[in-house]
Amino acid sequence: MGMKPSDLLLVALGSCSCVDIVNILKKKRQDLVDLEVEVTGDQDADPPWAFNKIQILYTVRGRGLSEKAVTDAIRLSEDKYCSVKATLAKAVEIHSEIRIVEES
Secondary structure, eight states, rough: OOOOOHHHHHHHHHHHHHHHHHHHHHHOOEEEEEEEEEEEEEEEESSOOEEEEEEEEEEEESOOOOOOHHHHHHHIIIIIIIIHHHHHHSSSSEEEEEEEEOOO
8 A cells, every 4th residue: 555645745745845955055055965854744533634733854964064054945945935835834733843963
Protein backbone atom coordinates (compact mmCIF):
# COMPACT_ATOMS: atom_id res chain seq x y z
CA MET A 1 0.00 0.00 0.00
CA GLY A 2 1.31 3.45 -0.87
CA MET A 3 0.93 6.78 0.79
CA LYS A 4 -2.46 8.20 1.67
CA PRO A 5 -3.47 11.45 -0.06
CA SER A 6 -3.24 13.25 3.29
CA ASP A 7 0.38 12.06 3.61
CA LEU A 8 1.09 13.42 0.15
CA LEU A 9 -0.18 16.82 1.28
CA LEU A 10 2.53 16.89 3.97
CA VAL A 11 5.14 15.75 1.43
CA ALA A 12 4.08 18.56 -0.89
CA LEU A 13 4.52 21.11 1.88
CA GLY A 14 7.98 19.85 2.78
CA SER A 15 9.23 19.56 -0.79
CA CYS A 16 7.87 22.96 -1.80
CA SER A 17 9.74 24.72 0.97
CA CYS A 18 12.95 22.69 0.49
CA VAL A 19 13.31 23.72 -3.14
CA ASP A 20 13.04 27.37 -2.14
CA ILE A 21 15.42 27.07 0.82
CA VAL A 22 18.15 25.34 -1.19
CA ASN A 23 17.96 27.97 -3.93
CA ILE A 24 18.00 30.87 -1.48
CA LEU A 25 20.97 29.47 0.48
CA LYS A 26 22.90 28.93 -2.77
CA LYS A 27 22.29 32.57 -3.70
CA LYS A 28 23.50 33.58 -0.23
CA ARG A 29 26.68 31.51 -0.88
CA GLN A 30 26.09 29.28 2.13
CA ASP A 31 27.95 25.95 2.21
CA LEU A 32 24.88 23.73 2.47
CA VAL A 33 25.63 20.01 2.78
CA ASP A 34 22.16 18.61 3.45
CA LEU A 35 18.62 19.73 4.16
CA GLU A 36 16.11 17.44 5.81
CA VAL A 37 12.51 18.33 6.47
CA GLU A 38 10.16 16.35 8.67
CA VAL A 39 6.52 17.32 8.36
CA THR A 40 3.92 15.86 10.71
CA GLY A 41 0.31 16.70 11.21
CA ASP A 42 -2.50 16.24 13.68
CA GLN A 43 -5.80 15.29 12.13
CA ASP A 44 -9.35 15.43 13.42
CA ALA A 45 -10.63 12.15 14.84
CA ASP A 46 -13.74 12.16 12.64
CA PRO A 47 -14.23 12.27 8.86
CA PRO A 48 -13.04 13.98 6.80
CA TRP A 49 -9.97 13.82 9.14
CA ALA A 50 -8.86 17.36 8.28
CA PHE A 51 -5.51 18.55 9.56
CA ASN A 52 -5.83 20.96 12.48
CA LYS A 53 -2.12 21.42 13.14
CA ILE A 54 1.04 20.82 11.10
CA GLN A 55 4.60 20.81 12.43
CA ILE A 56 7.71 21.28 10.27
CA LEU A 57 11.22 20.47 11.47
CA TYR A 58 14.04 21.70 9.23
CA THR A 59 17.46 20.16 9.85
CA VAL A 60 20.04 22.17 7.92
CA ARG A 61 23.57 20.78 7.69
CA GLY A 62 26.51 22.73 6.38
CA ARG A 63 29.91 24.31 6.95
CA GLY A 64 29.99 27.73 8.57
CA LEU A 65 26.31 28.36 7.99
CA SER A 66 25.01 31.73 9.08
CA GLU A 67 22.08 31.25 11.43
CA LYS A 68 20.57 34.47 10.06
CA ALA A 69 20.92 33.30 6.45
CA VAL A 70 19.25 29.97 7.24
CA THR A 71 16.45 31.58 9.23
CA ASP A 72 15.89 34.21 6.54
CA ALA A 73 15.79 31.54 3.80
CA ILE A 74 13.20 29.50 5.66
CA ARG A 75 11.06 32.55 6.45
CA LEU A 76 11.19 33.71 2.81
CA SER A 77 10.09 30.29 1.65
CA GLU A 78 7.31 30.00 4.21
CA ASP A 79 6.03 33.57 3.97
CA LYS A 80 6.60 34.49 0.33
CA TYR A 81 7.45 31.68 -2.10
CA CYS A 82 5.89 28.35 -1.07
CA SER A 83 2.43 28.14 -2.63
CA VAL A 84 1.56 25.00 -0.66
CA LYS A 85 2.25 26.74 2.67
CA ALA A 86 0.32 29.82 1.55
CA THR A 87 -2.68 27.67 0.73
CA LEU A 88 -2.60 25.50 3.86
CA ALA A 89 -1.93 28.39 6.24
CA LYS A 90 -5.40 29.77 5.50
CA ALA A 91 -6.98 26.72 7.12
CA VAL A 92 -4.40 25.03 9.35
CA GLU A 93 -2.14 26.13 12.20
CA ILE A 94 1.46 25.56 11.03
CA HIS A 95 4.54 25.71 13.29
CA SER A 96 8.13 25.31 12.23
CA GLU A 97 11.38 24.61 14.03
CA ILE A 98 14.93 24.98 12.73
CA ARG A 99 17.94 22.89 13.68
CA ILE A 100 21.35 23.86 12.28
CA VAL A 101 24.09 21.22 12.34
CA GLU A 102 27.73 22.14 11.69
CA GLU A 103 29.49 19.64 9.42
CA SER A 104 33.25 19.20 9.48
